[in-house]
Amino acid sequence: MPLPTIIVPGYLxxxxxxxxxxxxxxxxxxPTVTVPLRRRDWLPTIGRPVTPIVQQLDRTVKQMLHKHNAAQVNLIGHSAGGWVSRIYLGEQPYSGRGQVTSLCWKAHPLVASLITLGTPHISQERWTRANLDFVTDNYPGAFYKNVRYVCVAGKTIFGQRRPGSWLAYNSYQQTCGQGNTWGDGITPIAAAHLEGAENLVLAGVQHSPRSPGIWYGSSEPLKSWVQYLV
Incomplete structure (x- = not known):
């Protein structure tokens, strides 16, 4: 029986x-469900800890473990959902400015595989840097050896200062410090991979399920990474 799979949505x-x-x-x-987030659930986390999102992820994991009488799940984290999942796996107390209470989920024994799709695992952008620095400092690379990390990047748009690729250039610049590089239009390849993970690059995939054309979860790209869920 395949393990239950949980999709963790991207930012906003x-x-x-x-x-x-x-x-x-x-x-x-x-067997798959998505963490039941609404866009407005993210609003309290802008520039702040993502504690409410991790709590919803935790509830969803526990529901799926119970429903399927399973000991573990697989996680698919899209964009920010990837680093949110890495916080969830961890054993270090997590809090932020203005938070009195620290929380710690220690969920890595419950997760067999973490697949990240276009996740920026590093950032220089002021709204997300504190969270990503926390993850990078405490759980560098494919940190937990009992978890299979698979990081999928897109090679679709080369960032340049010209019409048609300005958004990509600016996004890559804010993420990894270099705008003239390849990525999925939002996340550069350099930020989407982790040391020690199984790192994939897919040509032609767009960052978001709302993007025009194909994205990581479309039928053809899916064939490249779904094997890691079986």
Missing amino acids: ESAIAYRQLEQSLLQLGL
Whole structure:
């Protein structure tokens, strides 16, 4: 019996955007749900700790473990959902400015595989840097040896200071400090991989399920990484 799979949405994204990916995985016989986030659930986390998001992830994991009588799950973290998942795995107390209470989920024994799709594992952007520095400092690379880390990057748009690639250039610059590089239009390849992980590069995939064209969860790209869920 395949392990249950949980999709963790990207920043400011809702669960509904991942419905097609969820259905595709269900059709492959993989029991799958998406953490039931709404866009407004992210608003209290802008520039602040993502504690409410991790708590919803924790509830979803426990529900799936109980429903399927399983000991572990697989996680698919899209964009920020990837580093949110890494916080969830960890054993260090997590809090932020203005928070009195630190929380710690220590969930790595519950997770067999973590697949990140276009996740910026580093950032120089002021709204997310504190969270990503916390992850990088405490859980560098593929930190937990009992978890299989698979990091999927897109090679679609080369960032340049010209019409058509300005957004990519600026996003890459704020993420890894270099705008003239390849990525999925939002996350540069350099930021999407982790040392010690199984790192993949997919040509032609866009960053988001709302992007025009194909994204990481479309039928063809899915074939490149779904094997890690079985």
